[in-house]
Amino acid sequence: MSVSICRSRPAPRREADENAVPPPDAGGLDAADRAIVLATQAGLPLVPDPWGAVGREVGMSGEAVLERMRAMQERGVIRRVAAVPNHYRLGYVANGMTVWDVDDAEVERLGREVAAIEGVSHCYRRPRHLPHWPYNLFAMLHGRSREEVEHQAAVLRERLGEACRDHRILYSSRILKKTGLRLSRRAGQA
Structure with missing residues (x-):
């Protein structure tokens, strides 16, 4: 935890x-x-x-x-x-951040729906950076193979329907140490 x-x-x-x-x-x-x-x-x-x-x-x-x-x-x-699972140790070695270009009028509602889908561990909205980055909805998928992640992405794509214009899957290439903010043992220092 x-x-x-x-x-x-x-x-x-x-x-x-x-x-x-x-x-x-x-x-x-x-x-x-x-x-x-x-x-x-x-x-x-x-x-x-x-x-x-x-x-x-x-x-x-x-x-x-x-x-x-x-x-x-x-x-x-x-x-x-x-809980913060180590997906690799659990056998989920194909981890893909899916990025979606979703209609801004629908992204909040659809984001909540996507976040509730089994297999989605993170889902959040981010600003677009046009013209190079049109994606505003991110959802992390975990699978035991790339095929499994691609199947999950297809389910997501169907759920997003007409509001989705484009998407990509960005696969993890290495594991980074994940930690949040830590307090120093001395009072007043983080």
């Missing part, structure tokens, strides 16, 4: 109180939240109770860790908690 974080505005300061949560650092995290992010940013432990394992590492209950994670997500500090 991976935890993606983004910076948010610090919370307003409150009067000192012996039960008060320590003030947030520049990234909007108090000491406990920061400890949780540091403990999870390289991934959650693959154990039956990952929240309990993180809690033991940071000195709180698993329920408290989960509650704080949810609160950070609601505040926009954590974007998502998600």
Whole structure:
């Protein structure tokens, strides 16, 4: 599992109180939240109770860790908690980023439909860069062969219908290390 974080505005300061949560650092995290992010940013432990394992590492209950994670997500500090599979190790060696030239009036609706299709791991809209790059919808497909990816792309093409003018499949040629933003062990540095 991976935890993606983004910076948010610090919370307003409150009067000192012996039960008060320590003030947030520049990234909007108090000491406990920061400890949780540091403990999870390289991934959650693959154990039956990952929240309990993180809690033991940071000195709180698993329920408290989960509650704080949810609160950070609601505040926009954590974007998502998600599994990040290694597609190659799972046998999906033909990975193709499909790029689509879709009518701008339809791209938002169709993008949601494409994102819900099995086999699509990422789907997002990007600006066109005319005249060289007319594509505005991107969808990552994973298959055990190029033929499988091409079949998935054909299904996508059919789903996009008349709104789609053109598309390409850009196959991965090497594996890049994928990591999100990481906090430094020292407070205030990312």
